[in-house]
Amino acid sequence: MKAKNPSESLTIMTELVLPNDTNNLNNLFGGQLLSWMDRCAAISAHRHSSRQVVTAAVNNVSFAQPIAQASIVTLEATVSRAFNSSIEVFVDVFIEDNRGGRKRTKTNEAIYTFVAVDQLGNPIQIAPVEPETDLEKKRHEGALRRKQLSLILSGKMKPEDAHELKALFFPEEKL
Numbered sequence: 001m002k003a004k005n006p007s008e009s010l011t012i013m014t015e016l017v018l019p020n021d022t023n024n025l026n027n028l029f030g031g032q033l034l035s036w037m038d039r040c041a042a043i044s045a046h047r048h049s050s051r052q053v054v055t056a057a058v059n060n061v062s063f064a065q066p067i068a069q070a071s072i073v074t075l076e077a078t079v080s081r082a083f084n085s086s087i088e089v090f091v092d093v094f095i096e097d098n099r100g101g102r103k104r105t106k107t108n109e110a111i112y113t114f115v116a117v118d119q120l121g122n123p124i125q126i127a128p129v130e131p132e133t134d135l136e137k138k139r140h141e142g143a144l145r146r147k148q149l150s151l152i153l154s155g156k157m158k159p160e161d162a163h164e165l166k167a168l169f170f171p172e173e174k175l
Helices: 030-049 134-153 163-169
Strands: 011-016 052-063 072-082 086-096 104-117
Touching: 011 030, 030 052, 030 072, 030 086, 030 104, 052 086, 052 134, 072 134, 086 134, 134 163
Parallel strands: none
Antiparallel strands: 011 072, 052 104, 072 086, 086 104
């Protein structure tokens, strides 16, 4: 199966924070942002796999700063790595200065994992990812460690078998 570049899965969504999207502090409700990120990431995973995908995990969400009502929110999702049937997707969230400028500020990010499935809902093999930029390479490399950590936490892998993860903490040990 031919590898695909992360740019082929790029998905950009833009939303306006309306009053019904906010909490009692007039900031975007975290659950609404999670919903937007999940949709954006799912489209990115679908573009990579050309298959139906299901959300397997939300590996990390960083709510770095609140997003005020009336903000223009842009979500950008790209596939960072694909394993057999699972796909890791990064979502970066930006707001625009809505007072006349188009300056963008990164406010949040998340890492989602999806599984590509066939018409019966069974996992199906997908193409690998071939990163191009420095950021894509960094995210691609880190995906294996994140997967190993997830497998350890779920009891599906023994810590001593997670060589890439161990190397992060014990670089002097020969593995």
